[in-house]
Amino acid sequence: MKFGTSGLRGRSADLTGRASALYATAFGKYLLQSNKAATGDIILIGRDFRDSSPEIAGNCAGALASLGFQVADCGTVPTPAVALYGLERNAACLMITGSHIPADRNGIKFYRPDGEIDKADEVAITRFAAEIDASDETVVSTPVATKDHSAPCLQLFFERNTALLPGAAFAGMKIGVYQHSTVARDLMVDVLAHYGAEVVALGRSETFIPVDTEAISEETLALLKGWTTSHGLDATVSTDGDGDRPLVADETGTPLRGDLLGLITANFLGASTVVTPVTSNSGIEADSPFSVIRTRVGSPFVIAGMKEAVACGKAHVIGFEANGGLLTATPFDINGRSVRALPTRDCFLPMLATLSLAAIRKETLSAIAASYKLPFAAANRIENFPVEKSAALMAFLRASEANLSNFLHPIGDVASKSDIDGLRVTLRDGRVIHFRPSGNAPEMRCYVEAEDEIAALELLSAGLTRIKRWAEAR
Template sequence: MQNHCGRFYRYKYAELQKMNAEFKELKFGTSGLRDTVENMTDMECFINARGFIAYLKDAGEFKKGDTVALGGDRRPSTYKIKRAVAAAIFDMGGIVDDQGQVPSPALANYAMCNNMASIMVTGSHIPADRNGIKFTKRSGEILKSDEPGILENIRKERIKVYSIAEGFSIFDKKGAFKATFEPRFNELLKAECHTGESSELYIDRYRSTFGNEFFPEGTKIFLYQHSAVGRDIVKEIFESLGAEVFAPDIEIENVPLRSDEFVPVDTESVSDKTLGIFKRVLAENDLDIGITLDGDSDRPLLVYREYEEGRPVDNVKYITGDILGLLAILGLEKLNIKVDAVCVPVSANDSIIRICKDKGIELSQTRIGSPFVIAAMNDSIESHPGEWNVFAWESNGGFLTGTDLKIGGKTLKALPTRDAVLPLLIVMHLIVKSRKSVSELIKTLPSRFTHADREKAFPMEIGKAIISYLTPKDLNDREELEKIKKRIREVFLNEDGFGRPKELNYTDGIRILFDNGEISHLRPSGNAPEFRNYAVAGSQDRAREIVRIGIEKVIPKLAEIAKIATVASERTPKQSL
């Protein structure tokens, strides 16, 4: 097939502007592109994928004839978007290696092992009416420093595609592939349910490192499969290491435990419905621990039955992702792995700070999102030549290894992208070997508990206005900071249990430390119309209450104030120079 962008006919500038208005441009969030399925047209996905590959070409990481690995989750829109991405790879002179339905970390691991770029089509944990595209270079995830170059190349590719006269374009007026081109692009992909060799490589990554006796005999867990793309792979990994995995294909209260339809499972903001499934299955089958993953299986969730006085009670809890990461490094130490440095987002549980300080572990706190913790990992590695083990994780549980690890004479290669399997394996091993219930193990940590949730369908511009309203123009101006603290006291009320604001952190959004030790962290999402609220408190119930109050009372009030302030600002006449 001829490269269709090799020859094009330019429209007038006004015509290009009209097309820009008709088709919404996809935007980068904290890690990749995301939008509604309606906005992720064939043309828009094609343009963005071409822009990424053009950027790789400029950086010397892609040339004609190179292979690009492609994968996706189980969303109904994923295959169609993959087809547009595959067409872009082909159109740029690349070879499409369709790995099918595989976890994001499995695809990234496969691509890095084979020195190739990869593109994963996934919306992670968000609902099925949305999706996304995640780009990975040969060396790993794209960083924020890559985005300007990628966006510039996307801009150039957009002009090329928009400039092709309609009769010569592969797209119709709605941005969909013309029917005559669809069969050709379909040939670039394998069957929708295909799973490529990247899955076996990912399984062997853990099987060959830990061996079939990693878990003692009698280790048994429940796996909630839902529509997680890695459900079968994770089951095989645990079983290959000696664990028994209970993964029934049944329904509980009309909810299938293994679903053909996409189920959005958020491992950071865990729903009561999800916890209810775990509670029933664990109790009915006399199991103590259950696990699951999000849609593209790079974020883990571990749920456990509570114990009191050595006996299980009628309740379940989950280990938040930040604490799961903390337990993972403690578990790695038990395997004689030296932990030299840790990188976590500023939203993580502050008990991590205390434990790292006690153990002499270098700690970096970053903005929220894997590109930021990866950049911090890279900085740490560059600053410490020689043997230096660096780890990172996010509050959603995704765990990253920045350096190769020597475990029992075997080498576990670095995987600097979110991984769900390693923290689950290590923490499960720690629990089993400690011969303690999870409740007892959690009690050995500082009594600091986190919770997070989000206000959905929240306009992004209002979210930004809220942060602007609570941000001083000069962070060193004490008088201005006191005004901000007064604004905070007007919405975080004493009657709701809040103390006086003591410290403000603007690393990402605004993180408020009150004089009673509690924390409320407000932040607009970087890639979705959502406003997030994170909390840290002395009990899990209080952390949940802080978030509930934030979403029900504080954020709506701040939104109203921010709207009024924005309107007033717009009405203020500008002085002319």
């Protein structure tokens, strides 16, 4: 078990039982000893549709109840819904989810009563877990009876999202919803229908399907294009398993980049400061009406950047990631009302802001995307790439200028590099290639930018090929 870019992750078989109870116990003790919660306080637990999630949720509930907390079950709801409900109730939360990673893995996301935990919290929780594990202390993992809070949790999130735009904002639009196994699948339909869209529900699955909105599979792309043609859709929307990363595809079935969704939402909100990881498109800074702060990859780093901006007196502060997850650090006035800050990844706000822009301009989403004139960006990953091998590759590339130059020689010459998170290299011809091990799965990721789609995809293929050949030679 270890913390990655967002939450604790591990194999489902390893996380069920004592392991999940151990980390829930550590989280509960950390809350108590840091005075962030008291005995008798309520703690909320939500979960995704993975087969292992109910058992893990039960293990965590038993552990927290043994410490004297009241445990409320929010059911299968989106992560941002649990987080918002926690802020409303001033309650700590756990979300049992592995997000976009395969079904044989799972995870736990933790929230203090004031929002998502940060890296310092992760260190403290890990320390508590190690101390408990090394002692003779009993860890309770037996499920207990919990109060059902799913209805008020979902209702609060529904009310937030149905107050962002005018009532008939999507009238005349035909929008597909790829439901698969995301916990946001019914809520997406309800919210879009509220705004007057003709909604077509598609691809609902009772088997968990891992959908990564940052590295969309060929199978998912084929589905999107097929549905767009057969149903005559203006757009198709979806999200990852726990509903905190959006997927928005245009009228051709082509997905829009997550960082473009973030940029559109920044303009929609009138943001003055945007915090985003180094993996987001380099064109975001060009002619932007807001200041941009770059961070490492992962919501804790984005949240830390937002907190720093607010502490410096900045107003209208948001963050977003290349996967499209949108975070707000300050309240915003939207559609004539003040909308509270939600400093955790949310898929609904960027989805609605982007569709709203298309409706207002009466333009296709492809035309909206083209109007931003961003460098073409692409990303993909090599799955089942051992963590040790990823670490060895990064150590090799960082060891010397000669190593990096030789590794990239078949692709291009190095002009400059950034080592904020992974290794991001700008080539002499202006193309960008970025190598980065996943923070929460045995995967090696590659991100690229180029002047057009063909050049970007060629660069991406070349980068992945170099990684594979290096690994095969070792």
